[in-house]
Amino acid sequence: MNMNFFVNTKVITGVDCVKNNADKISALGKKCLIVTGASSAKKCGALDDVLFALNSKNVQYEIYDKIQQNPTSDSCFEAGRLACETGADFILGIGGGSPLDASKAIAVVAANPNISEEMLYSMDWGKAPLPVVAVGTTAGTGSEVTGVAVITNSKGFKKSFRNDLSYPVLSLGDPQYTQSLSDSFTRSTAVDALAHCVESFFNRSANDISKVFAVAGVKKLFKVFDKVISDGTQNLTLEDREQLYNASLIGGLAISVTGTAFPHALGYFLTENYGVAHGTACAVFLNKFIEYNSSLKPELTAEFFEETGLDSERFMTVVSAVTPKINVSLTDEDIKNLSPRWQNNAGLKRNWGNVDCAFVNSVLKDLF
Numbered sequence: 300m301n302m303n304f305f306v307n308t309k310v311i312t313g314v315d316c317v318k319n320n321a322d323k324i325s326a327l328g329k330k331c332l333i334v335t336g337a338s339s340a341k342k343c344g345a346l347d348d349v350l351f352a353l354n355s356k357n358v359q360y361e362i363y364d365k366i367q368q369n370p371t372s373d374s375c376f377e378a379g380r381l382a383c384e385t386g387a388d389f390i391l392g393i394g395g396g397s398p399l400d401a402s403k404a405i406a407v408v409a410a411n412p413n414i415s416e417e418m419l420y421s422m423d424w425g426k427a428p429l430p431v432v433a434v435g436t437t438a439g440t441g442s443e444v445t446g447v448a449v450i451t452n453s454k455g456f457k458k459s460f461r462n463d464l465s466y467p468v469l470s471l472g473d474p475q476y477t478q479s480l481s482d483s484f485t486r487s488t489a490v491d492a493l494a495h496c497v498e499s500f501f502n503r504s505a506n507d508i509s510k511v512f513a514v515a516g517v518k519k520l521f522k523v524f525d526k527v528i529s530d531g532t533q534n535l536t537l538e539d540r541e542q543l544y545n546a547s548l549i550g551g552l553a554i555s556v557t558g559t560a561f562p563h564a565l566g567y568f569l570t571e572n573y574g575v576a577h578g579t580a581c582a583v584f585l586n587k588f589i590e591y592n593s594s595l596k597p598e599l600t601a602e603f604f605e606e607t608g609l610d611s612e613r614f615m616t617v618v619s620a621v622t623p624k625i626n627v628s629l630t631d632e633d634i635k636n637l638s639p640r641w642q643n644n645a646g647l648k649r650n651w652g653n654v655d656c657a658f659v660n661s662v663l664k665d666l667f
Protein backbone atom coordinates (compact mmCIF):
# COMPACT_ATOMS: atom_id res chain seq x y z
CA MET A 300 0.00 0.00 0.00
CA ASN A 301 1.41 3.39 -0.96
CA MET A 302 1.53 6.52 1.20
CA ASN A 303 1.06 9.02 -1.62
CA PHE A 304 -0.06 12.36 -0.31
CA PHE A 305 -0.15 15.91 -1.60
CA VAL A 306 -1.89 18.94 -0.16
CA ASN A 307 -0.73 22.36 -1.23
CA THR A 308 -2.64 24.50 1.25
CA LYS A 309 -1.59 26.56 4.23
CA VAL A 310 -4.38 25.85 6.74
CA ILE A 311 -5.06 28.23 9.62
CA THR A 312 -8.05 27.74 11.89
CA GLY A 313 -9.38 29.34 15.05
CA VAL A 314 -11.42 32.26 16.29
CA ASP A 315 -10.60 35.53 14.44
CA CYS A 316 -8.10 33.79 12.16
CA VAL A 317 -9.16 35.92 9.16
CA LYS A 318 -8.56 39.26 10.87
CA ASN A 319 -5.34 37.95 12.43
CA ASN A 320 -3.85 36.82 9.14
CA ALA A 321 -4.40 39.82 6.90
CA ASP A 322 -0.70 39.81 6.03
CA LYS A 323 -0.95 36.31 4.57
CA ILE A 324 -3.86 37.39 2.39
CA SER A 325 -2.21 40.61 1.21
CA ALA A 326 0.98 38.70 0.33
CA LEU A 327 -0.99 37.30 -2.64
CA GLY A 328 -1.47 40.61 -4.41
CA LYS A 329 -2.95 44.10 -4.51
CA LYS A 330 -6.38 43.22 -5.87
CA CYS A 331 -8.78 40.32 -5.47
CA LEU A 332 -12.21 39.11 -6.47
CA ILE A 333 -14.32 38.07 -3.49
CA VAL A 334 -16.66 35.19 -4.39
CA THR A 335 -19.69 34.48 -2.21
CA GLY A 336 -23.34 33.47 -2.22
CA ALA A 337 -26.07 36.07 -1.87
CA SER A 338 -26.28 36.34 1.90
CA SER A 339 -24.57 33.74 4.09
CA ALA A 340 -21.11 35.37 4.02
CA LYS A 341 -22.69 38.59 5.30
CA LYS A 342 -24.92 36.92 7.86
CA CYS A 343 -22.17 34.89 9.52
CA GLY A 344 -19.71 37.80 9.78
CA ALA A 345 -17.11 36.35 7.43
CA LEU A 346 -17.47 39.06 4.79
CA ASP A 347 -16.99 41.81 7.41
CA ASP A 348 -13.82 40.10 8.66
CA VAL A 349 -12.48 39.68 5.13
CA LEU A 350 -13.15 43.35 4.29
CA PHE A 351 -11.49 44.39 7.55
CA ALA A 352 -8.42 42.32 6.66
CA LEU A 353 -8.25 43.59 3.06
CA ASN A 354 -8.78 47.25 4.05
CA SER A 355 -6.12 47.01 6.74
CA LYS A 356 -3.58 46.09 4.04
CA ASN A 357 -4.94 48.33 1.27
CA VAL A 358 -5.89 45.38 -0.92
CA GLN A 359 -8.52 46.43 -3.48
CA TYR A 360 -11.43 44.15 -4.22
CA GLU A 361 -14.55 43.51 -6.28
CA ILE A 362 -17.35 41.35 -4.91
CA TYR A 363 -19.14 38.70 -6.96
CA ASP A 364 -22.03 37.49 -4.78
CA LYS A 365 -24.12 35.55 -7.27
CA ILE A 366 -22.93 32.03 -6.54
CA GLN A 367 -25.93 29.72 -6.08
CA GLN A 368 -26.13 26.41 -4.24
CA ASN A 369 -24.60 23.93 -6.66
CA PRO A 370 -22.79 26.60 -8.70
CA THR A 371 -23.16 26.66 -12.47
CA SER A 372 -20.38 26.90 -15.01
CA ASP A 373 -22.14 30.01 -16.39
CA SER A 374 -21.65 31.90 -13.12
CA CYS A 375 -18.02 30.73 -12.94
CA PHE A 376 -17.35 32.06 -16.44
CA GLU A 377 -19.07 35.35 -15.63
CA ALA A 378 -17.08 35.82 -12.42
CA GLY A 379 -13.84 34.59 -13.99
CA ARG A 380 -14.09 37.14 -16.78
CA LEU A 381 -14.88 39.83 -14.23
CA ALA A 382 -11.73 38.88 -12.30
CA CYS A 383 -9.71 39.06 -15.50
CA GLU A 384 -11.17 42.45 -16.58
CA THR A 385 -10.63 43.99 -13.15
CA GLY A 386 -7.05 42.73 -12.91
CA ALA A 387 -7.51 40.51 -9.85
CA ASP A 388 -4.31 38.92 -8.56
CA PHE A 389 -6.16 36.28 -6.58
CA ILE A 390 -9.64 34.90 -5.82
CA LEU A 391 -10.99 34.90 -2.27
CA GLY A 392 -13.92 32.52 -1.79
CA ILE A 393 -16.16 32.78 1.26
CA GLY A 394 -18.65 30.07 2.01
CA GLY A 395 -19.41 26.45 2.01
CA GLY A 396 -18.67 24.11 -0.85
CA SER A 397 -20.51 26.11 -3.50
CA PRO A 398 -18.54 29.40 -3.38
CA LEU A 399 -15.29 27.55 -2.62
CA ASP A 400 -15.63 25.11 -5.53
CA ALA A 401 -16.76 27.98 -7.75
CA SER A 402 -13.68 29.99 -6.73
CA LYS A 403 -11.43 27.24 -8.06
CA ALA A 404 -13.19 27.32 -11.44
CA ILE A 405 -13.25 31.13 -11.45
CA ALA A 406 -9.49 31.15 -10.81
CA VAL A 407 -9.04 29.04 -13.95
CA VAL A 408 -11.24 31.28 -16.11
CA ALA A 409 -9.63 34.44 -14.73
CA ALA A 410 -6.26 33.24 -16.05
CA ASN A 411 -7.77 31.80 -19.26
CA PRO A 412 -10.81 33.95 -20.13
CA ASN A 413 -11.25 32.45 -23.60
CA ILE A 414 -11.46 28.76 -22.70
CA SER A 415 -14.63 26.76 -23.38
CA GLU A 416 -16.68 24.87 -20.82
CA GLU A 417 -15.26 21.62 -22.15
CA MET A 418 -11.70 22.90 -21.72
CA LEU A 419 -12.50 23.89 -18.14
CA TYR A 420 -13.57 20.35 -17.20
CA SER A 421 -10.87 18.61 -19.24
CA MET A 422 -8.27 20.86 -17.59
CA ASP A 423 -6.96 22.07 -20.93
CA TRP A 424 -6.14 25.40 -19.34
CA GLY A 425 -2.98 26.85 -20.85
CA LYS A 426 -2.12 29.13 -17.96
CA ALA A 427 -2.17 28.12 -14.28
CA PRO A 428 -5.19 29.36 -12.29
CA LEU A 429 -4.93 32.42 -10.05
CA PRO A 430 -4.23 31.66 -6.36
CA VAL A 431 -7.35 30.96 -4.29
CA VAL A 432 -7.95 31.85 -0.63
CA ALA A 433 -10.72 29.79 0.99
CA VAL A 434 -12.64 31.19 3.95
CA GLY A 435 -14.84 28.32 5.15
CA THR A 436 -18.22 29.09 6.69
CA THR A 437 -19.76 25.61 6.89
CA ALA A 438 -18.48 22.40 8.43
CA GLY A 439 -18.81 19.79 5.72
CA THR A 440 -17.35 20.31 2.30
CA GLY A 441 -13.63 20.02 2.98
CA SER A 442 -13.17 21.98 -0.26
CA GLU A 443 -10.75 24.21 1.67
CA VAL A 444 -8.10 21.46 1.44
CA THR A 445 -8.80 19.73 -1.88
CA GLY A 446 -8.00 20.43 -5.51
CA VAL A 447 -11.52 19.36 -6.48
CA ALA A 448 -14.30 21.58 -7.83
CA VAL A 449 -17.83 20.29 -8.46
CA ILE A 450 -19.62 22.60 -10.88
CA THR A 451 -23.01 22.10 -12.57
CA ASN A 452 -22.49 22.16 -16.32
CA SER A 453 -24.71 23.85 -18.91
CA LYS A 454 -26.71 20.60 -19.29
CA GLY A 455 -27.62 20.65 -15.59
CA PHE A 456 -25.28 17.85 -14.48
CA LYS A 457 -22.80 18.09 -11.63
CA LYS A 458 -19.33 17.54 -13.04
CA SER A 459 -16.00 17.86 -11.34
CA PHE A 460 -12.39 18.51 -12.08
CA ARG A 461 -9.50 17.69 -9.82
CA ASN A 462 -6.10 19.28 -10.22
CA ASP A 463 -3.01 19.83 -8.08
CA LEU A 464 -3.07 23.49 -9.19
CA SER A 465 -6.55 23.96 -7.71
CA TYR A 466 -5.77 23.57 -4.02
CA PRO A 467 -6.46 26.85 -2.23
CA VAL A 468 -3.10 28.34 -1.32
CA LEU A 469 -4.51 29.58 1.98
CA SER A 470 -7.45 28.25 3.96
CA LEU A 471 -8.83 30.23 6.90
CA GLY A 472 -11.41 28.54 9.11
CA ASP A 473 -13.07 30.42 11.94
CA PRO A 474 -15.65 28.14 13.63
CA GLN A 475 -17.66 31.19 14.73
CA TYR A 476 -19.01 31.47 11.17
CA THR A 477 -20.73 28.09 11.48
CA GLN A 478 -22.75 29.18 14.52
CA SER A 479 -25.39 30.89 12.41
CA LEU A 480 -26.19 27.75 10.39
CA SER A 481 -29.69 26.29 10.64
CA ASP A 482 -30.38 22.89 12.15
CA SER A 483 -30.88 21.18 8.80
CA PHE A 484 -27.82 22.88 7.27
CA THR A 485 -25.66 21.91 10.24
CA ARG A 486 -26.81 18.31 9.95
CA SER A 487 -26.52 18.02 6.18
CA THR A 488 -23.02 19.49 6.13
CA ALA A 489 -21.90 17.33 9.07
CA VAL A 490 -23.07 14.15 7.36
CA ASP A 491 -21.31 15.32 4.19
CA ALA A 492 -18.07 15.37 6.20
CA LEU A 493 -18.92 11.90 7.53
CA ALA A 494 -19.58 10.63 4.01
CA HIS A 495 -16.18 11.96 2.89
CA CYS A 496 -14.41 10.08 5.68
CA VAL A 497 -16.31 6.81 5.22
CA GLU A 498 -16.17 6.83 1.41
CA SER A 499 -12.47 7.57 1.58
CA PHE A 500 -11.80 4.69 3.99
CA PHE A 501 -13.58 2.11 1.78
CA ASN A 502 -12.00 3.40 -1.40
CA ARG A 503 -9.87 1.52 -3.88
CA SER A 504 -7.19 4.18 -3.68
CA ALA A 505 -7.18 4.54 0.12
CA ASN A 506 -3.71 4.38 1.65
CA ASP A 507 -2.19 4.44 5.12
CA ILE A 508 -2.30 8.23 5.29
CA SER A 509 -5.82 8.74 3.97
CA LYS A 510 -7.14 6.07 6.36
CA VAL A 511 -5.64 7.88 9.35
CA PHE A 512 -7.57 11.01 8.34
CA ALA A 513 -10.76 9.06 7.62
CA VAL A 514 -10.76 7.40 11.04
CA ALA A 515 -9.90 10.62 12.90
CA GLY A 516 -12.72 12.46 11.15
CA VAL A 517 -15.31 9.78 11.97
CA LYS A 518 -14.30 9.75 15.64
CA LYS A 519 -14.57 13.52 15.96
CA LEU A 520 -17.94 13.60 14.22
CA PHE A 521 -19.48 10.82 16.30
CA LYS A 522 -18.54 12.61 19.53
CA VAL A 523 -20.59 15.61 18.44
CA PHE A 524 -23.34 13.50 16.85
CA ASP A 525 -24.24 12.05 20.27
CA LYS A 526 -24.85 15.60 21.44
CA VAL A 527 -26.84 16.49 18.31
CA ILE A 528 -29.11 13.50 18.93
CA SER A 529 -29.63 14.23 22.63
CA ASP A 530 -29.72 18.07 22.64
CA GLY A 531 -30.23 19.21 19.03
CA THR A 532 -27.89 21.43 17.02
CA GLN A 533 -29.10 24.64 18.70
CA ASN A 534 -27.25 23.63 21.88
CA LEU A 535 -23.90 22.97 20.23
CA THR A 536 -21.14 25.04 21.81
CA LEU A 537 -18.45 26.91 19.90
CA GLU A 538 -16.14 24.05 20.86
CA ASP A 539 -18.54 21.50 19.34
CA ARG A 540 -18.77 23.62 16.20
CA GLU A 541 -14.99 23.74 16.08
CA GLN A 542 -14.87 19.93 16.29
CA LEU A 543 -17.30 19.68 13.36
CA TYR A 544 -15.28 22.19 11.35
CA ASN A 545 -11.99 20.44 12.05
CA ALA A 546 -13.56 17.09 11.17
CA SER A 547 -14.70 18.55 7.85
CA LEU A 548 -11.12 19.59 7.06
CA ILE A 549 -9.88 16.15 8.05
CA GLY A 550 -12.50 14.59 5.75
CA GLY A 551 -11.27 16.90 2.99
CA LEU A 552 -7.72 15.68 3.55
CA ALA A 553 -8.93 12.07 3.29
CA ILE A 554 -10.74 12.61 -0.03
CA SER A 555 -7.90 14.72 -1.38
CA VAL A 556 -6.09 11.36 -1.61
CA THR A 557 -8.92 9.06 -2.65
CA GLY A 558 -11.91 10.96 -3.99
CA THR A 559 -15.35 9.79 -2.89
CA ALA A 560 -17.26 6.58 -3.69
CA PHE A 561 -20.81 5.47 -4.49
CA PRO A 562 -22.79 7.51 -1.93
CA HIS A 563 -21.53 10.72 -3.58
CA ALA A 564 -21.89 9.32 -7.11
CA LEU A 565 -25.49 8.34 -6.37
CA GLY A 566 -26.31 11.44 -4.34
CA TYR A 567 -25.91 13.90 -7.21
CA PHE A 568 -29.23 13.07 -8.88
CA LEU A 569 -31.09 13.71 -5.61
CA THR A 570 -29.64 17.21 -5.54
CA GLU A 571 -30.11 17.93 -9.24
CA ASN A 572 -33.61 16.47 -9.66
CA TYR A 573 -35.14 16.74 -6.18
CA GLY A 574 -33.28 19.65 -4.56
CA VAL A 575 -31.94 17.54 -1.68
CA ALA A 576 -29.03 19.23 0.15
CA HIS A 577 -25.73 17.75 -0.99
CA GLY A 578 -24.62 16.16 2.29
CA THR A 579 -28.03 14.64 2.96
CA ALA A 580 -28.22 13.36 -0.61
CA CYS A 581 -24.97 11.43 -0.10
CA ALA A 582 -25.55 10.33 3.50
CA VAL A 583 -28.83 8.56 2.71
CA PHE A 584 -26.67 5.95 0.95
CA LEU A 585 -24.13 5.53 3.76
CA ASN A 586 -25.80 2.63 5.54
CA LYS A 587 -26.10 0.75 2.24
CA PHE A 588 -22.44 1.54 1.64
CA ILE A 589 -21.46 -0.02 4.96
CA GLU A 590 -23.66 -3.08 4.27
CA TYR A 591 -22.08 -3.43 0.83
CA ASN A 592 -18.54 -3.26 2.15
CA SER A 593 -19.33 -5.52 5.12
CA SER A 594 -20.20 -8.38 2.81
CA LEU A 595 -17.51 -7.65 0.22
CA LYS A 596 -14.65 -6.61 2.49
CA PRO A 597 -15.28 -8.06 5.97
CA GLU A 598 -11.70 -7.55 7.16
CA LEU A 599 -11.59 -3.95 6.03
CA THR A 600 -14.96 -3.34 7.68
CA ALA A 601 -13.72 -4.91 10.93
CA GLU A 602 -10.67 -2.64 10.76
CA PHE A 603 -12.92 0.40 10.27
CA PHE A 604 -15.06 -0.40 13.29
CA GLU A 605 -12.10 -1.33 15.45
CA GLU A 606 -10.25 1.89 14.60
CA THR A 607 -13.29 4.13 15.05
CA GLY A 608 -14.52 2.35 18.19
CA LEU A 609 -17.96 1.90 16.61
CA ASP A 610 -20.01 -1.05 15.51
CA SER A 611 -22.29 -1.48 12.58
CA GLU A 612 -25.52 -1.06 14.56
CA ARG A 613 -24.38 2.10 16.32
CA PHE A 614 -23.05 3.54 13.08
CA MET A 615 -26.31 3.00 11.23
CA THR A 616 -28.53 4.19 14.08
CA VAL A 617 -26.58 7.42 14.49
CA VAL A 618 -26.39 8.11 10.74
CA SER A 619 -30.16 7.64 10.45
CA ALA A 620 -30.81 9.90 13.45
CA VAL A 621 -28.52 12.75 12.36
CA THR A 622 -29.28 12.82 8.62
CA PRO A 623 -32.24 15.06 7.72
CA LYS A 624 -35.22 13.11 6.39
CA ILE A 625 -36.03 13.30 2.70
CA ASN A 626 -39.23 12.56 0.88
CA VAL A 627 -38.38 11.08 -2.50
CA SER A 628 -40.05 8.13 -4.15
CA LEU A 629 -38.95 6.65 -7.45
CA THR A 630 -40.97 4.57 -9.91
CA ASP A 631 -39.40 1.79 -11.96
CA GLU A 632 -39.52 4.21 -14.88
CA ASP A 633 -37.62 6.88 -12.88
CA ILE A 634 -34.96 4.34 -11.98
CA LYS A 635 -34.66 3.24 -15.60
CA ASN A 636 -34.29 6.84 -16.75
CA LEU A 637 -31.42 7.38 -14.32
CA SER A 638 -29.41 4.44 -15.61
CA PRO A 639 -27.33 6.33 -18.26
CA ARG A 640 -25.72 8.12 -15.34
CA TRP A 641 -24.16 4.94 -14.06
CA GLN A 642 -22.28 4.09 -17.26
CA ASN A 643 -18.56 4.92 -16.99
CA ASN A 644 -19.17 6.76 -13.74
CA ALA A 645 -15.82 7.59 -12.10
CA GLY A 646 -17.33 7.64 -8.59
CA LEU A 647 -18.62 4.10 -9.03
CA LYS A 648 -15.26 2.82 -10.22
CA ARG A 649 -13.59 3.95 -7.01
CA ASN A 650 -15.51 1.32 -4.98
CA TRP A 651 -14.30 -2.15 -4.18
CA GLY A 652 -15.99 -4.84 -6.24
CA ASN A 653 -18.19 -4.01 -9.17
CA VAL A 654 -20.80 -1.32 -8.56
CA ASP A 655 -22.77 -1.71 -11.77
CA CYS A 656 -26.10 -0.50 -13.04
CA ALA A 657 -27.99 -3.53 -11.67
CA PHE A 658 -26.57 -2.93 -8.20
CA VAL A 659 -27.42 0.78 -8.28
CA ASN A 660 -30.95 0.00 -9.43
CA SER A 661 -31.43 -2.41 -6.54
CA VAL A 662 -30.18 0.21 -4.05
CA LEU A 663 -32.53 2.85 -5.48
CA LYS A 664 -35.46 0.41 -5.41
CA ASP A 665 -34.75 -0.50 -1.79
CA LEU A 666 -34.39 3.07 -0.55
CA PHE A 667 -36.97 4.95 -2.60
Ligand SMILES: [Fe+2]
Binds near residue numbers: 491495563577578581
Ligand atom coordinates in the same frame (compact mmCIF):
# COMPACT_ATOMS: atom_id res chain seq x y z
FE1 LIG B 1 -19.50 16.03 -0.37
